Amino acid sequence: MWPFRAAAPSPTRPTASPEQTEPRFESSYRVNRSYCRSHHKPLTIEFLKKITGPITIPSGRFEARTLSSAAVHFANLPENKLNALQRSALADFKANPGKFSFDGRNSVEELLDAWATLFDNLFFFGTLPKDSRVSVKFKPKSPGVDYLAHCVVWARKSRVTIYDDPGKPLVFILKEAVNSLLHELVHAYLGMYGCHGCHRLWEEEGNSHGIAFLDTMFAVSNGARRLLNFKAPKGEGCKTSLAWDIHDEGTRFPEEEILSRWKISRKALMKSVEGYKEGDGIKKAAKKEAETLKKTQKGERMRMKKKRLMIRFIDSTSDSKALQLRI
Ligand SMILES: [Zn+2]
Numbered sequence: 001m002w003p004f005r006a007a008a009p010s011p012t013r014p015t016a017s018p019e020q021t022e023p024r025f026e027s028s029y030r031v032n033r034s035y036c037r038s039h040h041k042p043l044t045i046e047f048l049k050k051i052t053g054p055i056t057i058p059s060g061r062f063e064a065r066t067l068s069s070a071a072v073h074f075a076n077l078p079e080n081k082l083n084a085l086q087r088s089a090l091a092d093f094k095a096n097p098g099k100f101s102f103d104g105r106n107s108v109e110e111l112l113d114a115w116a117t118l119f120d121n122l123f124f125f126g127t128l129p130k131d132s133r134v135s136v137k138f139k140p141k142s143p144g145v146d147y148l149a150h151c152v153v154w155a156r157k158s159r160v161t162i163y164d165d166p167g168k169p170l171v172f173i174l175k176e177a178v179n180s181l182l183h184e185l186v187h188a189y190l191g192m193y194g195c196h197g198c199h200r201l202w203e204e205e206g207n208s209h210g211i212a213f214l215d216t217m218f219a220v221s222n223g224a225r226r227l228l229n230f231k232a233p234k235g236e237g238c239k240t241s242l243a244w245d246i247h248d249e250g251t252r253f254p255e256e257e258i259l260s261r262w263k264i265s266r267k268a269l270m271k272s273v274e275g276y277k278e279g280d281g282i283k284k285a286a287k288k289e290a291e292t293l294k295k296t297q298k299g300e301r302m303r304m305k306k307k308r309l310m311i312r313f314i315d316s317t318s319d320s321k322a323l324q325l326r327i
């Protein structure tokens with residue numbers, strides 16, 4: 001889940017009605033090692049190295065750290081060592097720049113679908129096929145929603161919802177939305193295939209963004225930057241995710257040594273956590289927001305020109321029987 005930063009409302013965007021309020025998801029699982037013993041399955045790098053196309057992960061559940069090491073392995077491969085699936089995904093990206101462009105030629109849904117498939121084939125070895133396993137929605141923020149995106153997982157399906165931020169130019173939103181998409185795909189991947197007995201351990205997914213999550217996020221973000229020249233908007237990444245958990249979920253402050261694996265300085269993390277505190281933090285966030293908007297005035301003019309850019313409003317229903325992880 002991405003933390004939400006305050007933004008001014010826009011009269012031109014559709015507003016969400018009260019009945020579309022998103023529920024706050026709470027995990028129904030606690031650390032339960034007896035569940036682990038009967039559910040853990042091996043997923044070795046040797047097995048994954050043989051993969052040349054999209055695969056179906058064997059039934060059963062895996063430790064999040066095992067899943068993480070597999071995604072990290074694929075995300076860190078040098079360009080000349082990519083497997084066939086990764087090579088064809090990268091070739092498609094290079095041959096069809098328009099499909100992945102943020103200039104407004106595609107609808108938001110088309111753009112998110114294109115990036116979701118690209119990320120899946122590059123980093124998650126085709127385990128997150130859209131529609132059959134992962135659906136991606138883009139919609140206006142409902143009242144009471146204080147985050148940018150979230151992912152709901154049940155069994156081996158997940159739904160990623162990314163919220164429009166009416167205070168920002170759409171061209172800026174698009175890049176942010178794709179960055180949120182990558183973050184939520186990590187949740188979908190670990191949530192759909194990870195063990196639900198031990199996922200709350202800090203070494204696994206912790207309170208959403210534990211070590212396995214952050215290791216994966218760090219590797220795929222670097223992979224996206226290196227292979228696709230996709231750079232996350234400033235200030236969003238491992239540090240923000242961890243700061244959210246520390247501030248909102250009571251995660252303990254990690255040691256310097258652990259933080260260094262994601263290139264996070266203790267000082268910067270403390271500042272991020274402080275940023276979530278009420279009062280001064282909100283003022284700082286509002287000031288930063290105003291500066292960002294000023295810088296993107298050019299983008300706003302571009303948005304007005306691009307009438308083709310559509311936002312389709314999609315209602316989402318919540319299946320109360322589903323396992324809903326608050327991530
Ligand atoms: Zn998250």
Ligand SMILES: [Zn+2]
Nearest residue numbers: 036195197198
């Ligand atoms: Zn387990």
